[in-house]
Amino acid sequence: MGLLTPVLPATVGVVDGIVFVVGAALVLGGAFGVVLARNPVHAALMLVTTLFGVAVLFIEEGANFLAAVQVIVYAGAIVVLFLFVIMFLGVDRLENLAEEPLPVQRPLAVVLAVLGLGGLVALGVEGHWAVGAHTVVAPVVGRSGGDVAALGRAIFTTYLFPFEITAALLVIAVVGAVVLSRRPGAGRALPPGRGEAPAELAPESDARLDAELDIDMEEAPR
């Protein structure tokens, strides 16, 4: 296997090898950063590193359109959504990773992960990594327009029906998000100025509001 040889094989160009090593370092460094970061914001930024590294590897493999989409959709939209929720909920405080409620959880998780990795790599080596028919849908290389034109042709001809289904899926996801994040009882008429409080928190927040009002009234005459 090429991975097991200590130096680059003669068939791999120097630039390709360097790009792969840099991309792999970005991917793995970011992945371990996500798992080990104590602060959720740092984990999200490490996730950006991983996603960017994957985009670099996509370009190395000739998937230019997917690399652009990876940066725009994943690093641009999804991570921003993560950061927005982290800061919206105010959970950007440090997490104590030394705390371990289930005693055997971590050793067992490491053992399972190593077993899974060993199984995957053994399966790949045993199965000669990629077997099957070549060029069933359409070739990636060799036609005009490159990978963008090939991808567009495949999506809007062979895969037109799944593409339409994704539109329905996105609409369902948007509706689901709206329903989930709707406050219970938001449809009812609420007194003006009190509509912001969630129903189950209303008594507590009313008490807090009254306390603040009292303080204001006490401080006002001075």
Next chain:
Amino acid sequence: MSVPGDWFLTLAAVLFTVGALGLLVRRNVLVMLMCVELMLNAANLTLVTFSRMLNDIGGQVLVFFVLVVAAAEVVVGLGLVVAIFRRKANATADDLHILKG
């Protein structure tokens, strides 16, 4: 000559394993969702590599659909997280035993 596909597949296997490890170890729901994203990216890398090795655009089309599904999954997952945090101030995965029978 380009980098052989088995390097990419091994890297994707390692990335998937790290994501799975994080999902098993971490208790913050948001970080667990990020680890799911890591695993999805490992699968995407595998699909693009197969697409190149077999010279078939179908793998890249599948990555396109995985991107859409990942976006929908994140939207719904974060909506659930926001709904949970609205009821509990500090929700790790251990606190979410409401569904326990």
